[in-house]
Structure formats: structure tokens, C-alpha cells
Amino acid sequence: MSAVPETGARASRPAVVLDDVVFTYPSGVRALDGVDLEVTAGETLGIIGQNGSGKSTLVRHLNGLLRPASGRVLVHGEDVAGRHVAEISRQVGLAFQDPDRQIFAGRVRDEVAFGPRNLGARGIELEAAVAEALGAVGLNGTADLNPYDLGYSRRKLLAIASVLALRTPIVILDEPTTGQDLHGATRVREIVRGLVAEGRTVLAISHDMRFVAETFGRVVVMREGRIILDGTPAEVFSEASWPILASSYLEPPLAARFGAQLALGSTPTEAALVEALSARG
């Protein structure tokens, strides 16, 4: 299994590159219409957009579940073409939205062990990976419970843990806060912060604008298979971008709207809002 990328030469290579990627589903829907994206190692990226804009299609290209009709996908500088998903998942971990569409084991620890075991981990290495992953999501005491004895919130965290156990340098989360209560959502933020502290690259798809604005350093807005906005939360949620967001039925977080109404500049998060207001005096 891959270790976290070292600094130096590795760090200067982008973690993920999509080069003019086009993808059409067999039904004829052109889900990706020439997407260019470069994500540097250690970056945090939030992907937002209406359902059907291509967000899920995009992330599935990053671990090879889908292959571009044209264009290239590079992970750590290497083309994913010709590589099995099982192999790419040593570098790219993708945690899906619905935990009940993956949980199959009778015990939490076996569920978490599934991934690393598939990649060849055994014995002490395997146990360490499991323990680490459970710790990262706050499920330490549950290793021997049946996953369905955990509530929905904790099953979602379990699904994330089962991907963290792969110890991939790139981690992608699909709607991690959807359906979560406060405790779960807070835990998700902590998980992302922990991954960032370890130098990993983190991407997430989300409908929660506030979560995205507060947790990610970069935001990408998708619409009809294209990236229509790409920048920091301050840029993407600034007043100048609102018409573009509105065309996708997206609304910036309240902090941004409030800040704009008070002519404070771009305040995508509550913290930025408070700062701007105190600065004004």
C-alpha cells in the first residue's frame, strides 16, 4: 500500500490531472464535456453542482471505475489507462455516499479490513490499518459490533473508515455529510482536517455549501459536464459569481450573502464574516 507522498520531487507533481476528459454514458448522456482539472498534492477540493452535472462521473474517473472516451486521467503523473481499478485504489480511495451499498461483513473490524486485505495487507500491518482507520473516524470501541447495530450516521463513518484503511495518498468522499446529524458532520470535518495534516489530497462532493466553504481550500462548480467555476471559497462564493451559481440553482452560504449585503467583501464562512465585521469596527 502506498505511503503518504514525501516532500520534494513527488510533492511538485500534481496528484490528479484530468486532461480534456470526455465521457458519454451508453444512454447517450454526455456526462463530461471536456474537463480540465489539476489538483496538487495536499490540496483540498470541494466539488459542487446540481445532480446530473457530472460530479459523480468525474470522481469515478479518478480511480478507473469509468474510463474517458477521450482525454487522459493522470494520477501522480501516471496515466490510469490500462491499469485495473484494484491497482489504482492503492493510490486513490473513494468513499461512496450510501454505506448500505457496501457493508457486508458481520463485524465492523472485518468490514474495515476488507480493503487493505484486498491490497495484500496481513497480520500486524492489517490490524494496524484497521485500528488507525477506526480511530480516525471515532469508532474505536465498535470493532466487534455488527455494522447494523450502529446507527446510520456511524455506518456512514464506517464506510469512510473502510476507505481510510487503504492509506491512500488521495482520498475522495462522496457526500460525506448528507443525512448526518451534528455529531457525524463534525466528525467528518475532523476527519478531513486530519487527512490534510497528514499531507494527503482530499476531494469531496457535497451539496452542503457551508461545509464546503469551511473545509476546503478550493471549490469547483460543475454544470452539464463542465467546470464553470474554479477558485477559493472566497472567489467562488463572491457576489460576482452569484449569477453563475444561480444558473445551477446553487445558493452561497448565508455568511456570504450576509456579508455581501453589508458590503463587507467576500465572506464565505462565518469566521470570515466575523473578522470582516470586527475589522470594520
Added chain:
Amino acid sequence: MTLVLEGVRYRYAGARASALDGVDLVVEAGRVTGVVGANDAGKSTLCLVAAGLAPGVIGGHLAGRVVVAGVETTQARPHELAQRCGILFQNPATQLSGTAATAWEEVAFGPRNLALPLDEVVERVEGALAALGISGLADRDPGRLSGGEAQLVALASILALRPACLVLDEPTSQLDPHGTRLVGEALGRVARELGAAILVVEHKTAILARLANEVVVLAAGRVVRAGPAAEVLDDAQLEGLGVEPPPSVRIRRALRVAGVALPAAAEDVLTGIGA
């Protein structure tokens, strides 16, 4: 009084612990009551009990009284309860019958089941679609609708039964922001124009701040807070109870903590632009 729960305790079949442990709740016609709480607090159970599906369809043990539109849920058959209290779940896909070629036929599913005369079926279907503003979707294939549209069709098919109460269990959870807005607005219309008593479980407290008259906080199967929406959503203990306050409350608190005063005019702006 349209929806009444009195001293309600409920235990799922085969479970040892009670999912609801003493709930008293009243929702009047035309009022919207929001329900919040941590994920295992019993909110979904509350919905099933209020609509009479528990114990009527799924079994289990119920103590106390649940009365919808004057009828006790333990004394009526499921199809009788369906006409008094409708219920909408999170997932649009499993609620659509899967046998209708068009949304119109889907909405007709309920009235047809009641063997109503054809002209009454037509009247109810058209009425339900119009009430939600989705008459334009009538000819569409339900399987091809977006999440938000599908939820509205599912809601219309419930409204076609003309229930006096409506219970919704996280209706926007699976939807994107657009779908969420559609459903939120539709609920507002249903309360105002149809006079239904609405009980809605939501994590997105911003929606409740706009929509609900009263809010109830559930923890470990009990009601631990109840009162006017603005008051409950501003409660200092909300986070401790596993509930995220709406953004406006959070912003006000953040400002207070930072010692930044909010000019009166700004206060109005905050209230005006959103919850």
C-alpha cells in the same frame, strides 16, 4: 386538533428497548411542527407512529394514544389511516409505485385504490398536481424525474388521498439544493393553502426556521424541548442535543462571542435574507 400523541411509548417488534419513551405532541390544522434530534433519537419512529404505520403495518408494541383526524390509529385499518394521515419518506425511488407510465397515473394510484368513481379520481389528481404547482410534470415518466421532482410527485400522490395530516421524514435528505428548495416551498403551500397539519423531520434547520411554527427536539425517544420555532432553534443547548442550529443563529452567536456588535439595520438584513 388534527394530530395528537399522548403518552406514546413504542417498541419495535423483537427489540428490547423502547424507541419512543413518552411522547406528547399536538399539531393543529394548518400548522407546521418541525422535529429535530440526533440520528438515533427516534425521529423516524415518531413518523411511523404518527402516521399509524406503527404498529398497524410493521407491528411492534404501542402504549398511549395516537389520534389522527379524530381516529385512533390502533382502531383503524391502514387504508383508512392513509386517508387521514399521509407520510413521505426520504427516498423518492421506493415510494413511487413503479407501475405508472406517467406522473398523472402515479398520482392516481391512491384514489384508484379507493375505488372512487373516475371523475373523482381525475378531480383529485388534477387538484393535487396543481396544489404543488407540478401540473406540467403530468405526462412525464416518473422513473426519469429528478430527485426533487420525484419527491413532489410522491407528495402529490399522498395529497390525492386528501389527508388532514402529513408526516415527512427528512424529505430533502437525498436531494440537491434545487430539489430541496422545491420541496420546502411545496410544503409551505400545502400548509397555507390546504390547511393540513404537518409534522416534518429535518436536519436542515434552515428549512425549519423558514417553514415551521413550532419545533420539537427529540432525544432518546423523548421530547426534551418544544415551543415556537424561533425560540427552540435559538436554544443554547441545541448542539449538545445533537442538532445544528440554523445559519442565522450560528452567525449571531459567533458575532456575540467575538464581541462584535451587530447594528440594528444589519439585524433586519439577517432576518430578511434567510433563516
Added chain:
Amino acid sequence: MIAVCAVSAHAAGILRRSVPLVLLSVPLLVSILLVNTFLYPGATDPIVDVGPLRPTWTGLAAALQATLRVLAFGFSVVVLVLTTEADHLLADLERRGLGRRATFVLGSTLRAIPRTSGRAGEITEAQRARGLDTEGRIWRRVRGIVPLAGPLIVGALTDVEEQTMALEARAFTAPGRRTVLRAFPDSRVQRLIRWTVILACLALLAASIAGLLEPLP
């Protein structure tokens, strides 16, 4: 028989669409032709002698007969499928007395397939993303049965529970016969044709059992 099918297909406007489907039977027909022409047992009237091969007239005749039968059968099935909308068929059956439960089960099964395969697809993706190898050696793929089938079964059961509740919430178990949304026109002529066809079939069956019909020369 083929003529009857062709005429009804043309009348229903599906003649062009039915041709490719009927042509699907060509491989079968070719093999019937070859096998029967060249290998018909006991035939003694060769068409021509080509080394070890001896096609016979008897064989050819038998082959053509079999070919026509297959074509007639295939064509009539194609006409049925292309002219009948499953929904209409079910609705009409319900009107004639098939209960709402049977109708629902049949009708929803037709649409359940895309949903189940969608769910299966998502489960497969989630497991592959955790390193389950579905592209490699076969014995590795066998290991994937539980992680793939398990969630599918659990999901199907949960679905059933949710759907049952959704049905009850729409008064599915109310007594009485469901309101009919539309009646299908059924003229006297259609009814006459239907009964005639059924009686003719029975008559032919009886005649052939009684040995009154002879095989073609």
C-alpha cells in the same frame, strides 16, 4: 401462417421493425436446412453427389417444412411482442378480474429490473474501489460473491419494507376493485376473430390427433 403474420404486422405498422427480429432466427434456420438436407436418415433420393456429401430431396423437403414452422412461430411471437404494450395488457387483465396485487407484482417487476441493476452497479463500484478485483483471475473474482451479493440482498429486503409502507400509505389494501382509468375498445369483430381463431386451433388440434392431417410430401 406466415402470411397471416405478415398481414397483421403490416396493419399494425410494425412490419419493418419486425424484420430484424425475425432475422435473428436465421442462424437456427441455416443449421436446420443444412442438417436436414445433408443428414436426413433413410433418404434415398440424392440431389447431387459431392464426394462424401449427399444432399437429398427428402431432406430438403423436411428442411423447408421445419424452416417454415420456425419462421411462423418466431414471426407470430414477434408480432405479439411488438403490438402489445405490457401496461395495457395488465390493465385489461385487471379490468377483467385479475386482482390488484397480481397486477402490481407483474407490473412492478418489469420496472424493478433497472433499479436492481442500478443498485448492483453501485455496490460493485464501492467494492472495487476498496480493491476487490473484478478484472483479474477467476478465482480471485469468486471471493467477490459475498461483498457483492450481501448488500444487494439486504438492500432488496429494506426496499421491500419501504415499498410496503409506501403502498399501505396509498391505501393499496383498501377493499373493492380499483378504478379503471381507461377501457380498451373491443369491437364485436375483434371478439369474433378471437373466438374463431381459438376454435380453429382446437379443431386443428383435434384433427391432427385423430390422424386426419397428413404430413407434407
